[in-house]
Amino acid sequence: MNRFGKTIRLASTAATLAVLGLVGASVAQAQEDGFQLPGDINFLGQADPNVRRATARVNGNIITGTDVDHRVALIAASNNMEIPAEEMSRLRLQVLRNLIDETLQVQEAASLDMEITAEEVDQAYTRFAVEQFNLSPEDMDAYLASIGSSARTVKRQIQGELAWDRLLRRNIAPFVNVSSEEVNEIVDRMNAARGQFEYRIGEIYMAATPATRDAVLSNANQIVAQLRQGGSFAAYARQFSQASTAVVGGDLGWIRIEQLQNPVLEAAARDLAPGQLAGPLEIPGGYSLLLLIDRRQIGMADPRDAVLSLKQISLDFPPGIPESEFQLRAEQFAAAVAEINGCGDADARAAAMGAEVIANDELAVRALPDALQPIMLELNVGEATPPFGDVQQGVRVLMLCGRDDPSQTSGPEFDELMNNLENDRINRRAQRYLRDLRRDAVIDYN
Template sequence: MSLRTSSFFAALGAAAAFACADVQAQTRELGSSGVLLDGVAALVDEGMVLKSELATRMSLVVDNLTQQQEQLPAEQRSPLPPLSVIESQVLEQLVLKEVQLQRADRLGIEIGDDFLNEALSSVADQLGLTLEQLPEALAQENIDYAMYREDSRQDLIINQLEQRDVISRIAITPRELEQCLQRAEASLTNEFLYNISHILVGVSSAASPENLAAGQREVSEILTRVEAGEDFGQLAVTYSDSPTALEGGSLGWRRGSELPTLFSDAVTQMQPGDVSEPIQSGSGFNLVRLNNMRGDQRVMVDQVRARHVLITTNEVLDDDAAMQRLRGIRDQILGGDDFSTIALAVSEDTVSAADGGDLGFMEPDSFVPEFAEVMTSLPIGELSEPFQTRFGWHILEVLEHRSYDQTDDVKEQQCAVEIRATKTEEEKQMWLRRLRDQAFIDTRL
């Protein structure tokens, strides 16, 4: 697998591999000492885009466009745009990147080596490599690892900037969320599998009012017997006028999209074991039983409700002093003082302190590992010994456990992601235009 096309980062980092000597020679000037000096392609506020950067990126773009054309059938190939057009487009991309990086720097957005290594490890893993093997693999494709890392770091910085300035500010209205959930529900319904059975009390389409009334009475009586506990299949064998009567009325497994239109509205609202109210059709009166269904997977999570008191360290209060202070607080609570009152008065977790230290129902994995370990191991109603996390020193009490159906929450989160995705590109383009308009840009080509 080519590293140039196997990942987002590789496509960026591969720029160094395609540097074209002819193009670069045209973008540099000889100094008086005979040493090649780099030129400026554009000034961008406090920074600049060098002509060597532009030449490197141009080579990559031209090479990629050429490869794309070569992969097409001969009759579908077309000449590349003029180099001047490509150069203008590439320079605009580099200018916008410089504008974004400068804004990120002003906001203090940084990507540390640990975070960068995690991202590159993920790329390496997709290629079946370790992070340690990645430099050698890049070298085999003439890609400089240091440049690859720097390009990757810059793109992670820009991603975080976009999260801050664009994605986090996209508003989702209740109506948009409701419509998305309705579409998702309809789509899921069509993919579910339903096992249904059916009883038909046949009545001619030309039946008299008296015959219609008799058929309605009969189907109501059958429904009463089903509700009283009689077997639906046996009643179908005995009374159904449907061709499936001898199979106990079974219609087998059907996808939601394959359900008879007559039954679909009722069946999709039922739970396994439910029997519909009588449904009138041109052939008579129908009863439908939902025997089973597949595909309705609920998302269940184990949650814990706990409360805590947090004491942080500082220049005056070191770890030993913080631990001893919490021991004293613990003794007060064990002696009968109210946990909530103490947490409100002394806890330095200001959010939970306002609720008496109560953290609400949460999944233990939502917390740092040290906190989660105590939360999962502590019996209900027992007060922990003081323990330390990166946030400071804590004492903790577990109040309740529960198994929570998170299905609806997950659906709402998925819809929120979907709605933001549909709005992101337009919002991003407007944001980039504003950044560019506010920047000083002097093109030197």
């Protein structure tokens, strides 16, 4: 158990097995678990793992190839990426699995008289279009068609999410209880660990055998390349990770480094700055990619929660300006900024040099780009950052006019801790619930 009272989520299924001493379990061990497996496997028919069937019938409900195509198009557009041909087969397989799960969830809700109506789905679709895209439902329909998807595939996903939420709220959540004593125990452990660092880490684990090692490594490197070009880590984790955290975008939550329980992963994570990626890292059973989402000290105020009062002084340049002239004017701008005597002098000095001033009195340090955060934390009131920018965007500085440091220590409150515990237990029961639905389903692949 970790200090939040949750079962520790290790970096992968293989890592879990390694910790328990079960990697490379013998046939005799498998037979003790109820399986009668021969030492040599002799298939009686063709078994080609590269052949994937794209459609299915789930308890009588059909999932078509078009359903898969539309969902793949939606994923590609939402992540603003072009899916390489070598990844498409795997993505389509994952999409089919997701569609099967959604179908099972909708069917289960209907069988228990909790059916989601078309009106509920339409209302949720309208909210989605307005809140996420600022589009009317009709314009949203047209947009989805333009990217090769459809309103039907989004509504199908919405129906599955609403059905599952209703099932959990009625069949699971009322039977999950967390006592005050459990939460107080967590608070005590947090106080004992005050000042120690904890990390919020994302993982993508890809299983490999000696026969598939090279192919998996190549695939992992392609994913890293896509991530470095701006791809969504959470999206790739949901699609490709084989760890249990795939369902939450690879997010391990807040953990201590040693909870990774693998020296390779621990060493890599310690060297990361927030936002940095590590991997592919070879570990028992496959490869892992790690993303350091954030880092904090337990029970201590985070300086990045300070709220700043800033003035941005920016100077734009006309299109087509020669590089030499840009450099000269940027140096003149930097020299002029250095002569500004605090924020009260900024507006007049900026006007004299033809620059623009924009003020913001409520900007948290953590809301700034990563490269600016450490610089802002070192500034005194009235000081400015070094100039930054380019010929297209212009040059600018940020001047610190005031800072309100966080007055309370960071860390979750009692109610938040209780909610975390409840949600964790609900999620674990939900996973078992979905596994039962899969086990009992009649699924025919076409």
